[in-house]
Amino acid sequence: MSENTPNISVVVPLYNEEESLPELTAWIGRVMEAHRFTYEVIFVDDGSRDASWQRVCDLQKENPCIRGIRFRRNYGKSAALYCGFEAARGEVVVTMDADLQDSPDEIPELYRMITEEGYDLVSGWKKKRHDPLGKTLPSRFFNATARLASGIRLHDFNCGLKAYRLKVVKSVEVYGEMHRYIPILAKWAGFRKIGEKVVHHRARKYGVSKFGWERMIKGYLDLITVMFMSRFGKSPMYFFGGLGTLMFLVGGGTAIYLIAEKLYKQTHALPLRGVTDQPLFYIAMAAVVIGVQLFLAGFLGELIGRNSGDRNRYLIDERL
Numbered sequence: 001m002s003e004n005t006p007n008i009s010v011v012v013p014l015y016n017e018e019e020s021l022p023e024l025t026a027w028i029g030r031v032m033e034a035h036r037f038t039y040e041v042i043f044v045d046d047g048s049r050d051a052s053w054q055r056v057c058d059l060q061k062e063n064p065c066i067r068g069i070r071f072r073r074n075y076g077k078s079a080a081l082y083c084g085f086e087a088a089r090g091e092v093v094v095t096m097d098a099d100l101q102d103s104p105d106e107i108p109e110l111y112r113m114i115t116e117e118g119y120d121l122v123s124g125w126k127k128k129r130h131d132p133l134g135k136t137l138p139s140r141f142f143n144a145t146a147r148l149a150s151g152i153r154l155h156d157f158n159c160g161l162k163a164y165r166l167k168v169v170k171s172v173e174v175y176g177e178m179h180r181y182i183p184i185l186a187k188w189a190g191f192r193k194i195g196e197k198v199v200h201h202r203a204r205k206y207g208v209s210k211f212g213w214e215r216m217i218k219g220y221l222d223l224i225t226v227m228f229m230s231r232f233g234k235s236p237m238y239f240f241g242g243l244g245t246l247m248f249l250v251g252g253g254t255a256i257y258l259i260a261e262k263l264y265k266q267t268h269a270l271p272l273r274g275v276t277d278q279p280l281f282y283i284a285m286a287a288v289v290i291g292v293q294l295f296l297a298g299f300l301g302e303l304i305g306r307n308s309g310d311r312n313r314y315l316i317d318e319r320l
């Protein structure tokens with residue numbers, strides 16, 4: 001195998017998956033050999049408390065294509081993917097879960113779609129899922145929202161089985177719980193050819209799911225962050241400043257109108273109500289104050305952006 005660029009890097013984030021690892025490794029090995037791929041498997045141990053890391057070490061002794069990264073504590077799947085992506089060297093990078101729910105048999109076709117059909121990213125679609133209803137139902141809802149918000153036609157954003165052109169994984173920054181939105185991050189980084197492949201999905205064989213009901217809340221908050229960042233991340237003033245100015249003008253205009261109305265009625269000796277007796281006046285004042293606050297928030301955002309390291313982080317594709 002050529003030392004530096006294998007055909008495929010398989011990145012596997014894992015947290016307490018000791019039982020699955022030998023089986024998964026053997027299966028990946030079989031598929032790779034059958035198709036004569038050069039490969040590496042990067043196991044990222046996300047602070048497991050069981051014997052997972054020991055397994056990775058043992059497997060590495062038998063097979064030099066195996067690499068391992070171990071976190072000192074549990075940072076989450078996104079962090080594990082981030083570090084795996086950083087280490088990956090293959091022409092195509094495939095991510096898969098460690099729990100044997102994703103099938104390595106899908107790898108050759110994913111590889112072909114990237115290298116021959118020119119996709120930047122191909123996401124798996126667990127069309128027939130083997131998960132409890134409490135998981136599949138929210139997931140449908142969530143995918144529909146993500147589709148609507150991002151304009152990316154995928155059925156299964158959060159599928160652990162995905163394939164990427166190497167350049168893509170080096171350009172997206174997965175943090176927080178953003179692993180659910182890598183296609184959105186990729187699109188945002190300028191990779192437009194995003195495809196989908198129906199993949200086999202199996203019930204979990206060993207161990208337990210690592211995500212509970214909080215996944216839904218976190219999922220939505222992250223979706224909002226992603227959408228917001230992609231639209232206004234580089235220019236918070238456009239959002240906060242715009243909204244703030246609008247509120248300031250509406251509030252200020254209303255207050256001036258109320259005062260003018262009172263003065264007019266006074267000079268013409270018409271019956272009148274004191275400005276401070278009218279609820280509208282207080283609403284207008286609140287709007288002015290909130291408007292100023294929003295404007296300030298936008299301004300501070302711009303100041304912080306101006307002084308932060310990645311203000312000029314532009315992704316350059318090629319140079320001549």
Ligand code: UDP
Pocket residue numbers: 012013014015016017046074075076077080096097098099101160208209210211
């Ligand atoms: N995982 C991880 N860190 C975590 C939680 C999960 O690396 O904090 C890994 C886990 O070991 C598995 C993959 O992410 O390989 C998907 O997790 P899981 O199968 O529990 O998710 P589900 O299939 O229930 O969506």
Ligand code: MG
Pocket residue numbers: 097099101204209
């Ligand atoms: Mg799973």
